[in-house]
Amino acid sequence: MNKQAFQNKHYTVDEATKKLEGFCAYQERSHKEVVEKLRGMHMIPEAIDHIITHLIRENYLNEERFAKSYAQGKFNIKKWGKNRIVLELKQRQISAYNIKSALAEIDEGEYLATLDELAKKRLRQIKETNSQKRKKKLADYLFYRGWETHLVYEKINELI
Structure with a gap:
């Protein structure tokens, strides 16, 4: 399915939830990425809140886990320093607590x-x-x- 067709398709809350479960299961995602994906699917704010709540409750979406995974990956693979990791996590609207927790994981x-x-x-x-x-x-x-x-x-x- 091309991108244009994807943007014009209308999803039910259940369809969008299933799609986002797969999206989050494939790799760790930030809350911001998930919200942007749902907005791209033309979901209304109430549906977005409902789906986000479901994803958190079912442990598909976990900001702390995302921050730790992101920090480890960027350090190990791209050899980034802590300043760059902090900047990138802040751009993804990760909380200061989770950023600190993620940096603590780096030996x-x-x-x-x-x-x-x-x-x-x-x-x-x-x-x-x-x-x-x-x-x-x-x-x-x-x-x-x-x-x-x-x-x-x-x-x-x-x-x-």
Whole structure:
């Protein structure tokens, strides 16, 4: 079914509930993603509230579980720092409590080892000979990936 047909189809609450159960079972979702999906299905606010309540009650939708899964995935796969993870979770309207809980799941030793590995790898790729420019390029790269300022400067001073 093409996207246009999907947008024009009208769903009953039961049909939408079944569709969203599958959507949430496939991968962890934030409340915001689910609400946007339901709005895209042209569901009325009362139906959205009803479906969200059902999904939470049946444990298809769990914001804390989503936050932990998201934080672990972005750290392990994309090598993001905590600042970037926090920013992305805030954009998904995750509560401060759940963000803090998700960050607590990241092992501190593994976190610092990842920063070390990432910085050394990037430094090998930087062809610049001027040490100040090398430091700036490395810092910019690590800041973009969301690593904390004090950790970045400590690492740069250690490596260059």
